[in-house]
Amino acid sequence: MGNFLTTIGLEIHVEMKTNSKLLSPSPVNFGDSPNANTNVIDWGYPGVLPRVNKGAIEFGMKAALALNAEITRDIRWDRKNYIYPDNPKSYQTTQQATPLGQHGYVEFEMEDGTTKRVGIRELHVEEDAGKNTHGGDGYSYVDLNRQGTPLLEIVTEPDIESPEVASAFLEKLRQIIQFTGISDVKMQEGSLRVDANISLRPAGSDEFGTRVEMKNLNSFSYLRTALAYEQKRQSQEIIAGNQIQQQTRRYDEPTKSTILMRTKEQADDYRYFPEPDLPPMHIDQTWVDEVAATLPESADSRLKRYVGEFELGAKEAGVLVQTLEMANFYDATVAAGADAKKAANYLIGDVNSYLNDTQKDLQDTLLTPENLAGMINLIEDGTISSKQAKKVFEAITEGKEPKAYVEENGLVQESRVEVLQPVIASIVDANEQSVADFKAGKDRAVGFLVGQIMKQTHGNANPNVVNQILLDELNSR
Amino acid sequence: MDNFLNLDIKTVHESLVNGQTTVVELTQKALEFIHSRDEELNAFISIDDEGALKRAEELDAAGIQEDNLLYGIPMAHKDNIVTKGLKTTSASHILENFVPVYNATVVEKLNEAGVVVIGKTNLDEFAMGGSTETSFFGQTKNAWDATKVPGGSSGGSAASVASGEVLFALGSDTGGSIRQPAAYNGIVGLKPTYGRVSRWGLMAFSSSLDQIGPLTRTVRDNALVLNAIAGYDDHDATSSQKEVPDFTAKLGQDIKGLRVAVPKEYFSEGVNEEVAEAVRAGITKLEELGAIVDEVSIPHTKYGIAAYYILASSEASSNLQRYDGVRYGLSERSGDTLEDMYVNTKTEGFGPEVKRRIMLGTFALSAGFYDAYFKKAAQVRTKLIQDFENIFKDHDVIVGPTAPTVAFGLGEEDDDPKTMYMNDMLTIPVNLVGLPGLSINAGFNSENMPIGMQIIGNKFDEQTVYQVAYAFERATKLYEKIPGGDK
Numbered sequence: 014m015g016n017f018l019t020t021i022g023l024e025i026h027v028e029m030k031t032n033s034k035l036l037s038p039s040p041v042n043f044g045d046s047p048n049a050n051t052n053v054i055d056w057g058y059p060g061v062l063p064r065v066n067k068g069a070i071e072f073g074m075k076a077a078l079a080l081n082a083e084i085t086r087d088i089r090w091d092r093k094n095y096i097y098p099d100n101p102k103s104y105q106t107t108q109q110a111t112p113l114g115q116h117g118y119v120e121f122e123m124e125d126g127t128t129k130r131v132g133i134r135e136l137h138v139e140e141d142a143g144k145n146t147h148g149g150d151g152y153s154y155v156d157l158n159r160q161g162t163p164l165l166e167i168v169t170e171p172d173i174e175s176p177e178v179a180s181a182f183l184e185k186l187r188q189i190i191q192f193t194g195i196s197d198v199k200m201q202e203g204s205l206r207v208d209a210n211i212s213l214r215p216a217g218s219d220e221f222g223t224r225v226e227m228k229n230l231n232s233f234s235y236l237r238t239a240l241a242y243e244q245k246r247q248s249q250e251i252i253a254g255n256q257i258q259q260q261t262r263r264y265d266e267p268t269k270s271t272i273l274m275r276t277k278e279q280a281d282d283y284r285y286f287p288e289p290d291l292p293p294m295h296i297d298q299t300w301v302d303e304v305a306a307t308l309p310e311s312a313d314s315r316l317k318r319y320v321g322e323f324e325l326g327a328k329e330a331g332v333l334v335q336t337l338e339m340a341n342f343y344d345a346t347v348a349a350g351a352d353a354k355k356a357a358n359y360l361i362g363d364v365n366s367y368l369n370d371t372q373k374d375l376q377d378t379l380l381t382p383e384n385l386a387g388m389i390n391l392i393e394d395g396t397i398s399s400k401q402a403k404k405v406f407e408a409i410t411e412g413k414e415p416k417a418y419v420e421e422n423g424l425v426q427e428s429r430v431e432v433l434q435p436v437i438a439s440i441v442d443a444n445e446q447s448v449a450d451f452k453a454g455k456d457r458a459v460g461f462l463v464g465q466i467m468k469q470t471h472g473n474a475n476p477n478v479v480n481q482i483l484l485d486e487l488n489s490r
Numbered sequence: 491m492d493n494f495l496n497l498d499i500k501t502v503h504e505s506l507v508n509g510q511t512t513v514v515e516l517t518q519k520a521l522e523f524i525h526s527r528d529e530e531l532n533a534f535i536s537i538d539d540e541g542a543l544k545r546a547e548e549l550d551a552a553g554i555q556e557d558n559l560l561y562g563i564p565m566a567h568k569d570n571i572v573t574k575g576l577k578t579t580s581a582s583h584i585l586e587n588f589v590p591v592y593n594a595t596v597v598e599k600l601n602e603a604g605v606v607v608i609g610k611t612n613l614d615e616f617a618m619g620g621s622t623e624t625s626f627f628g629q630t631k632n633a634w635d636a637t638k639v640p641g642g643s644s645g646g647s648a649a650s651v652a653s654g655e656v657l658f659a660l661g662s663d664t665g666g667s668i669r670q671p672a673a674y675n676g677i678v679g680l681k682p683t684y685g686r687v688s689r690w691g692l693m694a695f696s697s698s699l700d701q702i703g704p705l706t707r708t709v710r711d712n713a714l715v716l717n718a719i720a721g722y723d724d725h726d727a728t729s730s731q732k733e734v735p736d737f738t739a740k741l742g743q744d745i746k747g748l749r750v751a752v753p754k755e756y757f758s759e760g761v762n763e764e765v766a767e768a769v770r771a772g773i774t775k776l777e778e779l780g781a782i783v784d785e786v787s788i789p790h791t792k793y794g795i796a797a798y799y800i801l802a803s804s805e806a807s808s809n810l811q812r813y814d815g816v817r818y819g820l821s822e823r824s825g826d827t828l829e830d831m832y833v834n835t836k837t838e839g840f841g842p843e844v845k846r847r848i849m850l851g852t853f854a855l856s857a858g859f860y861d862a863y864f865k866k867a868a869q870v871r872t873k874l875i876q877d878f879e880n881i882f883k884d885h886d887v888i889v890g891p892t893a894p895t896v897a898f899g900l901g902e903e904d905d906d907p908k909t910m911y912m913n914d915m916l917t918i919p920v921n922l923v924g925l926p927g928l929s930i931n932a933g934f935n936s937e938n939m940p941i942g943m944q945i946i947g948n949k950f951d952e953q954t955v956y957q958v959a960y961a962f963e964r965a966t967k968l969y970e971k972i973p974g975g976d977k
Binding site for chain 2: 056059060061063065092094096098101102153284285290292
C-alpha cells in the first residue's frame, strides 16, 4: 500500500456444536422451528439461574490446545450488560477478565511458499444471542433457539499485514478449528463469523495508526474486499491530511465498500462485572490431559502422515485435509483395508465429483469407508473391472454393500482363459483388416479389437487377461 | 383455635395426628382469620383460597403422615419466590399480573413435605427496602402496632407469622430482609449460610447476597423448616454440596463453655439505648446459661453499608434489566420505537426506590467508575470476611442487636433513604460475608415493641446458632407474649 504499513487484527466467533447450551439444558440445533429449543432459562425468566455446561469448557480447551495457547487455570464468568430483544437476560455471560486461553499462535503457508505466524491474544467462551427478524406485518419477531449456544471468541494479535494474509490466516484457523471437531465453522451458516480491525501507519513509523473496526464480514471474499477497500480509504484520508476517526464500519456488498455504523462516542458501556450466579472454576492438569487425549489428529499432522507414510503427493494430501470429514473418511477407508493411493484417488476424484454434483457434504451421504474400501479391494483382486466399478460406485452412494451388489447383479469380471479365448479368436477371425494393420505396426488396431471384445462380453472381461490373449492371438497369425 | 398465636408446628401436627382437627379445617380457619386480620395488616398480596382448600382436601385424603411434622401445615411464601400458576409480583407494578410457569426449589421441597400454601406475602418492591413501604400493593403494618412498619423487605412474611395468620413463612434476606422484620415483629427469622438454600426461583435482587430462609414463632419451628428447604440443588451453581445436618439436633444441648463474641461496633452510637439495654440483658442471660462472653472488634463494620449499597445495587442494576416488556410482565407499547417501549415500561413499572438503586448500580459499574466503586466495595467485602474469620477462630457465635432501633412509624423515614439504609448496618455484614444469622426476640421497649437480638454463626454452622437461640428462648419464654396482650 504505497508508503503505508497495514496492521490488521481479527476477532473471530465460532459457534460450538455441543449437545446443549452453555448455561441451560436446551438442545443446540440449527434450523428448528422458532423458540422450539428454549426453556425458562433461555427466556430470562424471573428467578432462573444459569448452570455451566462443562462440555463447552472442554470444547474451548480443545481449541486452546489446537491454537498453541496457554489454558487459564482459574476462570470466572463476567456479565456484559446491554439491552436488546435477542438478549433476554439483558446481559451476556462471557469471560472478560479470565479468557480460557491466552498467548497462542497459528502458523501457515502463503501461496508463494512463505510462512506466516499470527499470534492469538486470547480466546474465551461466551453465549450467543437469539435472532430478531422483522416481519412484513409491522412486527418484529424474536427466536431464542440460538440464545445461549456456546460461542468461542478468538482474538488475534495485530500481526496481519494485508488482506491476503488475513484471508489465508482465516482459512488456516478454520481448518484447525474444524479438525478439533468442536464446530462446523461454516461462514454461510454463521458458525464462523469474523470482525476485523485495521489501521495504517507511514512506513518506518513505530506507532500504530487509529484503528477502524469492521463488522460482519460474512465470507472470505467480503473479508478481503472490505479490508482492501479500507486500506485504500484510509490511505487516501491520510494523504489528504485528514485524521482517521476511531469508528465501527460495516461492509456493504452491493457497493463493495464500507459504511459507518457508529463513532467512538456512540460506543456502548457494557458495565462488565463478575457473574455472581456462577462460582469460579479451577482447571487442573488432569482435566487438561483428559481433554488433550480426546483431541483429534490435526490437519498438519495428517498431511505429513499422508505424504510420509502413504506416499501421496502434497497436493493430493492437501485436498484430503480440506475438511475433517474427508480426512476422517480417508483414514477410515485405509483402515478398512483399502490401498492408500487408490483410496486417495477415489476420494479426490469420484467422491468429490459426486459431492459437487449432488451439492452434499460427505457426512450427509450414504457413503461409508467400509463400502469404499470394499469396492477398491474388488478392483484390486480382479473381481471387477474399473468399468464395472462405475456401477458399483453408484451403488455404494446408495448405501449398498459392494460385494453383495456385485454378486446380485452378475458383475463379476470374466478372467477365465477358456471362456475368453474362443470369443477373442472369433472376433480376430471377423476382422482381417485389423490383423493386417497390426502386422503393419499400427497399434490402433489393438484398441479397436479390445473395444469389440469388451462389447461382446458386456464389459465384464478382465482387460489385462484380454490384452494378453489378444496379443498372443495376433502374434500367432 | 382462631389463629396460630401461641401455637407451634409440633402442637398443630399432633392435633392433626390425633384427629382433633383436619388439614381442611386448619386451612379454612387460617383463611377466615387472614381475611379479617389482613384488612388492617395487609400482610398478603395474594390469598389462594381455592388452591389452598383443594390442596388441604388432597392432603386429608392422602392421610396424615405421623412422622412428617410439616404435613398439612398452612404457610406463606414471600411474593418474590415463584409459585407455578400462582401470581408472583415482587410487589412491583411491572409484574403485577405475572403468573410463573415453574416453582422455586424451596416451593417444590415444601410441597413435597406436604405444606398448604395459603398465599403470597407482601414485601418492599423487589425486596429493596426495610419497611415494606415500597410495595406497589400497599403498606403492611406491624403485628404489634398498626401505626408502625413491619420492617422489610420480608415485612409481609414477618407480620403474617407474628399475627398468627400462618404458622410459618419463607422470606429472603439480602441485607437483613428476614432478620430485621423478624426483630420488629418479635419472631424468629434465619438467614442461612449463603449456598445453604437454593435460590432457583427467587427473583434476583443481588445474586451474591440473596438467601431464602424461614420466619417462625419458635426456634424449633425454624430449624424444622430449614431441614425441609436446605440442600444442594442442581439448578443453582452457588448452592453448596455440603451435607445437610439435622438442624434440630443440638436443640436442648446446654451452652456451657460456648464462646460468644460481642462486637463493640454493634453497640455504637447509632444504636438505640433501649435496644442496646435489652440485648445486653440477653447476653447476660447467655452468660448465666454458661456461655463465655468476650468483647471483640469488627473494624471494617463502618464500611459495610457503603460496600453493600454499591455491590447490591450493581448486581440489581444488571438483574432487573430483564424486565423490558418483551417477554412477560408490564409492556408499555404506546411509543413508536423499541427504545420507547423500554423506557416507558420501566418508567411506569418500577417504583422510586427500585429506580434509585438501578441508577446507583449502573453508575457504580460504569466505565471510569468501576475501580473507585465496585472494586473498592469488593475489597471491603474481602476485609470483612477476614474480620469474621479472625473472630470465629476462637468463638462459636457472635451476638448483638439485629437492628439499631425497634419498628419505626409508618412514613417516618420515607424522605430519607440514608436513614433507612442505616437500619441495615448490623445485618449487612452477615450477607457480605455469607454467614448464617438469626434474629430472636430479646424483650420489649417502653412502648411494648419487640427488640431483636442477632446470633451470627460460622459458615454452615446453623446448628450452633439454633442451639444458642433455643437455650435463650427456653430461658426467657418471650414467645409467650403475643400481639394484642398476654395470653
